[in-house]
Amino acid sequence: MTVLLDLQVVADQLRGAVPESVPRVDTWAVIVDAGHLVEAVRFLAGSALDLSFLASLTAVDRESHFELVYHLQSLDRNHLLTLKTIAEDHETPCVPSLTGEYRGAHLQEREVFDLMGIRFEGHPDLRRMFLWDGFPGYPLRKDFLGMPGTLSAGLPGFPHESGENRWPVPGSTPVIPQS
Amino acid sequence: MSAWLLAAWYDLRDLSGISREITEWVASWGPEWLASAVSGAIGAIGILAVIGPTLMILIWTERKVIARLQVRYGPNRVGPRGLLQPVADAVKLILKEELVPRAADKWLFFLPPVLVFIPALLVWGVLPFGPHMQVADLNVGVLFLLAVSGTNVLAVFIAGWASNNKYALFGAMRVIAMTISYEIAMVLALLTVVFLTGTMSINGIVLWQQQEDLILIVLLPMTALTFLLGATAELNRTPMDIAEAESEIVAGYHTEYSGMRFGLFYAVELANTLVMSAFMATFFLGGWWLWGLDAWVPSWIILLVKTSLVYFVFIWLRGTLPRLRIDQLMTFCWKLLVPAGLLFVAIAAVERTLLLEYAWDRTIALPVMAVINAAVTVAVIGAYARVTGAGAHRAPAGPRMARGRLGGLRAARQLAQAPSGSD
Amino acid sequence: MAIETPKRVHSEPVVVNIGPQHPSTHGVFRLKATLDGEIVQDVDMLIGYLHRSMEKLAEERTFTQNIPFTDRIDYLAAMSNNLSYCLAVEKLAGIEVPLRGQWLRVLFAELQRIASHAMANGTFVNDCGAWQTPLMYMFREREKILDLFEMTCGARLTTNYMRIGGVAFDPPLELWPALCSLLDEMPDRLEEYAALTVDNEIVLARSKGVGVVSAEAALNASLSGPLLRGSGVPWDLRKADPYCVYDQLDFDIPVGRDGDCYDRFRVRLEEVRQSVRILNQVVERIPGGPWQAEVPLHLRPAAGEAYARIESPRGELGFYVVSDGGPTPWRFHCRAPSLINLSALKEMTVGRSLADAIVTLGSIDIVVGEIDR
Numbered sequence: 001m002t003v004l005l006d007l008q009v010v011a012d013q014l015r016g017a018v019p020e021s022v023p024r025v026d027t028w029a030v031i032v033d034a035g036h037l038v039e040a041v042r043f044l045a046g047s048a049l050d051l052s053f054l055a056s057l058t059a060v061d062r063e064s065h066f067e068l069v070y071h072l073q074s075l076d077r078n079h080l081l082t083l084k085t086i087a088e089d090h091e092t093p094c095v096p097s098l099t100g101e102y103r104g105a106h107l108q109e110r111e112v113f114d115l116m117g118i119r120f121e122g123h124p125d126l127r128r129m130f131l132w133d134g135f136p137g138y139p140l141r142k143d144f145l146g147m148p149g150t151l152s153a154g155l156p157g158f159p160h161e162s163g164e165n166r167w168p169v170p171g172s173t174p175v176i177p178q179s
Numbered sequence: 180m181s182a183w184l185l186a187a188w189y190d191l192r193d194l195s196g197i198s199r200e201i202t203e204w205v206a207s208w209g210p211e212w213l214a215s216a217v218s219g220a221i222g223a224i225g226i227l228a229v230i231g232p233t234l235m236i237l238i239w240t241e242r243k244v245i246a247r248l249q250v251r252y253g254p255n256r257v258g259p260r261g262l263l264q265p266v267a268d269a270v271k272l273i274l275k276e277e278l279v280p281r282a283a284d285k286w287l288f289f290l291p292p293v294l295v296f297i298p299a300l301l302v303w304g305v306l307p308f309g310p311h312m313q314v315a316d317l318n319v320g321v322l323f324l325l326a327v328s329g330t331n332v333l334a335v336f337i338a339g340w341a342s343n344n345k346y347a348l349f350g351a352m353r354v355i356a357m358t359i360s361y362e363i364a365m366v367l368a369l370l371t372v373v374f375l376t377g378t379m380s381i382n383g384i385v386l387w388q389q390q391e392d393l394i395l396i397v398l399l400p401m402t403a404l405t406f407l408l409g410a411t412a413e414l415n416r417t418p419m420d421i422a423e424a425e426s427e428i429v430a431g432y433h434t435e436y437s438g439m440r441f442g443l444f445y446a447v448e449l450a451n452t453l454v455m456s457a458f459m460a461t462f463f464l465g466g467w468w469l470w471g472l473d474a475w476v477p478s479w480i481i482l483l484v485k486t487s488l489v490y491f492v493f494i495w496l497r498g499t500l501p502r503l504r505i506d507q508l509m510t511f512c513w514k515l516l517v518p519a520g521l522l523f524v525a526i527a528a529v530e531r532t533l534l535l536e537y538a539w540d541r542t543i544a545l546p547v548m549a550v551i552n553a554a555v556t557v558a559v560i561g562a563y564a565r566v567t568g569a570g571a572h573r574a575p576a577g578p579r580m581a582r583g584r585l586g587g588l589r590a591a592r593q594l595a596q597a598p599s600g601s602d
Numbered sequence: 603m604a605i606e607t608p609k610r611v612h613s614e615p616v617v618v619n620i621g622p623q624h625p626s627t628h629g630v631f632r633l634k635a636t637l638d639g640e641i642v643q644d645v646d647m648l649i650g651y652l653h654r655s656m657e658k659l660a661e662e663r664t665f666t667q668n669i670p671f672t673d674r675i676d677y678l679a680a681m682s683n684n685l686s687y688c689l690a691v692e693k694l695a696g697i698e699v700p701l702r703g704q705w706l707r708v709l710f711a712e713l714q715r716i717a718s719h720a721m722a723n724g725t726f727v728n729d730c731g732a733w734q735t736p737l738m739y740m741f742r743e744r745e746k747i748l749d750l751f752e753m754t755c756g757a758r759l760t761t762n763y764m765r766i767g768g769v770a771f772d773p774p775l776e777l778w779p780a781l782c783s784l785l786d787e788m789p790d791r792l793e794e795y796a797a798l799t800v801d802n803e804i805v806l807a808r809s810k811g812v813g814v815v816s817a818e819a820a821l822n823a824s825l826s827g828p829l830l831r832g833s834g835v836p837w838d839l840r841k842a843d844p845y846c847v848y849d850q851l852d853f854d855i856p857v858g859r860d861g862d863c864y865d866r867f868r869v870r871l872e873e874v875r876q877s878v879r880i881l882n883q884v885v886e887r888i889p890g891g892p893w894q895a896e897v898p899l900h901l902r903p904a905a906g907e908a909y910a911r912i913e914s915p916r917g918e919l920g921f922y923v924v925s926d927g928g929p930t931p932w933r934f935h936c937r938a939p940s941l942i943n944l945s946a947l948k949e950m951t952v953g954r955s956l957a958d959a960i961v962t963l964g965s966i967d968i969v970v971g972e973i974d975r
Contacts, residue, residue, distance in 0.1 A: 001842075001843060001844060001849075002842060002843035027906065028906070028907055050587075052587070052588075052821060052822075053587065053821055053824065054824050055824065055911070055918060055920065055937065056909065056911075056920050056922060056935075056937040058922055058933075058935040058937075060907075060924055060932070060933045061933070069907075069922065071909055071920070071922075071937075074587070075586050075587025075588070075590070075821065075835065075837050075842075076586040076587040076588065076589045076590060077586075078585070078586065078842055078843075080843075082909065102822060102823075102824060103819070103822045103823040103824070103945055103946070104822065104823045104824020104825070104942055104945050105824075106823075106945055107941055107942060107944060107945050108824075108941075108942065111941070115657070115658075128650075129649060129650060130649065130650035130653040130974055130975075131650060131653065132650075139655055139658050140657055140658055144658075158664065158899075158900040158929050245733070245734075248735060249734055249735045249738035249739070250738055250739060250742060251738060345616060345618050346618070349618075349640075349956075417731065417732070417733050418731065418804055420731070421957075424731060424957070425625050425731075426625055426626040426728060426729045426730075426731060426960055426964075427626070427731075427956055427957050427960050428956075429624060429625060497733050498733060498735050499732075499735060499798075500732065500802070500804050501727055501730040501731040501732035501802065501804045501805055501808060502730065502731020502732070502804070502808075502957075503731070503804055503807065503808070504807070504808060504955060504957045504958070505640065505955070505957070506955070507807055507808075575800070575801070575806060575810065575864065575868075576859060577800075577856075577868050577872065578831075578832075578856035578857055578858050578859070578865065578868050578869050578872050579856070579857045579858075579859065580854045580855065580856060580857070581836035581838070581841075581854060581855035581856075581857050582854060583841075584836055585836050585837065585838070585841050585842050585855070586835075586836065586837065586842075587821055587835060587837065588817055588818065588821060588835070590835070590836050590837075591817045591833075591834045591835045591836065591857075592817075594834065594836055594857055595834055595859075
């Protein structure tokens with residue numbers, strides 16, 4: 001069974017080895033400073049923690065900032081760590097690339113760049129991957145095609161949940177406005 | 180059998196009687212050239228009339244046999260047992276739009292589908308369907324066969340070049356490289372046959388087999404194998420279909436051809452396969468002759484049966500084997516087929532000398548030679564397999580079982596060093 | 603007489619676009635190969651022809667509504683994708699799946715693995731140049747498995763069978779005899795298939811030593827599934843991080859020797875055998891009871907995040923789902939093994955011939971729906 005590493009312990013070790021990465025801990029992950037991400041990861045991969053397998057790399061739009069989520073795995077010791085870093089600037093976010101540490105980050109960073117618009121500093125071949133070069137905007141951002149006050153991401157709630165008809169009832173005749 | 184049936188023009192066993200009657204009739208009043216022309220025309224019409232329907236049946240046969248090899252039914256919707264499927268295919272192909280790429284060389288692009296047809300039809304002229312059923316019994320028939328069937332490459336190369344498509348060009352280059360190589364192997368194979376039989380006339384080779392009461396595949400197994408493989412390569416059939424390797428270069432030289440132009444390429448491929456099967460049957464399986472049976476059964480039916488047999492082998496190969504890479508094909512040709520071909524040319528020369536100059540008793544000498552040749556064949560192929568590392572002694576080891584050793588690099592190293600990891 | 607040294611023949615590399623429409627790209631996948639003659643000098647993937655923006659679409663739909671999307675991500679292993687996503691949401695919402703539901707999940711995930719590997723191995727030998735025969739042989743069994751799917755959930759390819767908190771239906775009673783007869787004939791069929799391909803001289807010549815990737819490179823490139831195991835790394839999430847009831851099942855992890863295409867092929871073949879082994883145990887031991895947990899109709903997992911992964915036929919298939927407490931996921935990310943397995947494509951193909959590149963691509967077993975999503 002894969003063990004989820006004790007975040008506080010890892011954060012303490014990181015603080016000892018790479019103090020400038022300012023490791024913090026939330027419920028799920030260790031959060032490090034974006035500027036020293038590469039050093040932190042190098043330490044995590046090289047130390048006894050042996051987190052040498054980048055299982056997954058993705059990003060989450062938190063509206064005010066971006067969260068980069070790395071799932072690091074040690075195969076030999078069979079434990080998993082969720083590492084996060086924050087890209088503060090929501091307009092032109094930029095974090096260092098992990099391609100130097102993990103070849104596997106190559107395509108995943110390109111994917112994140114393509115869909116989220118996060119620049120990875122030091123990525124050797126940062127191009128759009130799924131979308132074409134002239135595509136306007138980054139679709140996985142929450143404000144993509146968003147219009148102030150009218151549309152927002154996600155559903156406001158389930159239909160019929162609070163008694164009122166948010167969505168038309170199946171089978172009911174739609175009311176066509178008379179001109 | 181009544182005497183009145185024998186050698187009459189309506190004798191079914193020898194259809195050349197009709198042609199002879201007409202030619203003689205023309206010669207009785209007309210000039211000599213007219214008689215020759217009429218004779219040739221009858222042969223040509225006869226062959227064309229045979230090939231067309233045969234191709235239709237062949238398409239159906241090939242699809243059906245392949246389907247049976249692949250545990251499926253094959254065409255069974257159009258006509259009884261799907262027999263009309265080729266007609267439906269042809270109608271579809273004729274009705275389809277024939278695209279010409281904008282960047283293609285227009286004039287050259289039109290040529291190849293026609294050009295490939297010419298050699299495919301010409302070689303039929305020297306094929307003996309019976310003792311007299313041959314359009315032209317050339318005394319250099321073997322040479323004619325090689326020369327004419329070799330020109331196919333030219334048309335294919337034109338097709339690849341004119342399409343202005345990289346896949347097509349790759350296909351064309353591969354065809355050139357491969358055909359030239361395998362042509363040599365094939366020439367050597369036929370040279371062996373010619374050495375032994377002492378004639379270049381194709382009918383002569385059949386007659387030799389009849390006279391010696393022996394089919395050549397028994398005497399020259401390696402040569403027959405070389406011819407079969409050379410023919411496979413020349414025909415671009417699996418396992419040597421690198422010229423139109425579907426999984427690599429889409430369709431090779433005829434990638435850009437659509438509609439009936441593609442249909443022509445396809446038909447020629449089948450026609451060539453048929454004619455090569457027929458020549459294989461003629462050279463190595465005794466052609467129209469079958470130990471006296473040809474006196475009772477029409478000789479052309481005997482040839483047809485033998486041809487079908489070889490054709491089935493071609494289909495079988497196609498249905499079973501994957502494709503070799505071009506360098507592996509070249510290696511196979513230049514390191515096995517060509518040296519072995521040379522060896523057998525020498526062997527055939529020696530055997531011919533023994534038979535002819537020293538007048539060895541054929542009833543003893545021929546079986547002995549057959550055994551020796553078979554032994555040499557086995558030795559040559561065995562040696563090749565050993566040198567290239569192919570064969571049963573290189574049985575590949577299957578995967579190891581992790582057996583609870585789970586992990587990353589460290590576990591991988593441990594597993595690799597584990598003594599009996601194969602179980 | 604002076605002998606003139608011949609001038610170097612001027613040559614330049616040819617750029618060939620393999621795809622987007624090509625028989626061996628198994629979908630709309632474009633590989634831009636720079637060739638020197640037949641030798642590959644450089645490859646570049648140009649993908650996205652099948653991009654359907656699933657991750658964005660999923661943010662507009664409720665957690666349950668997203669299950670059908672996962673079918674379409676990897677359409678050759680829909681069950682596995684359903685499973686992985688449901689596991690992630692269950693983790694997020696803290697839902698416990700009843701025992702029969704878990705066993706049924708294992709049952710269908712393993713059937714799906716056999717079906718997917720059948721496809722992968724069949725098309726791999728096809729890419730080696732066989733004229734459809736091995737594919738057709740493998741399709742016999744795949745058809746029967748798809749029939750079982752159809753019996754259970756009415757669909758063959760995009761099954762939409764798993765639900766958050768279990769599975770949608772208990773399989774009909776007719777499934778079990780059909781499944782047993784399939785399992786009975788599977789060993790023979792596999793034997794037949796192996797006889798056709800495993801010792802085939804041409805398959806060996808085409809795939810042995812081709813597309814080699816070392817264990818170190820495989821790990822660094824985040825490869826997973828049969829690719830990683832083919833390179834000799836004994837890593838399988840069914841053992842390493844057991845989900846459902848895999849920890850109660852007895853099976854083995856096949857591991858390759860050299861990391862070449864042939865090893866991957868053999869690993870897949872052996873995995874099918876192991877899956878048959880698992881299925882036999884499932885048939886024997888599956889308990890009764892409910893197959894679906896009580897899940898609130900208006901499922902609003904508490905704000906948080908979950909990453910669940912399974913060993914799909916193609917490798918580590920993970921779903922990273924973030925909830926903000928609303929009815930829809932805030933973020934829905936699929937860790938697609940097909941895409942990440944392509945990370946090592948360059949070093950596997952460069953320096954070898956085009957034909958080898960095709961075989962290598964075939965051995966990676968990509969599903970373009972999963973690459974592009």
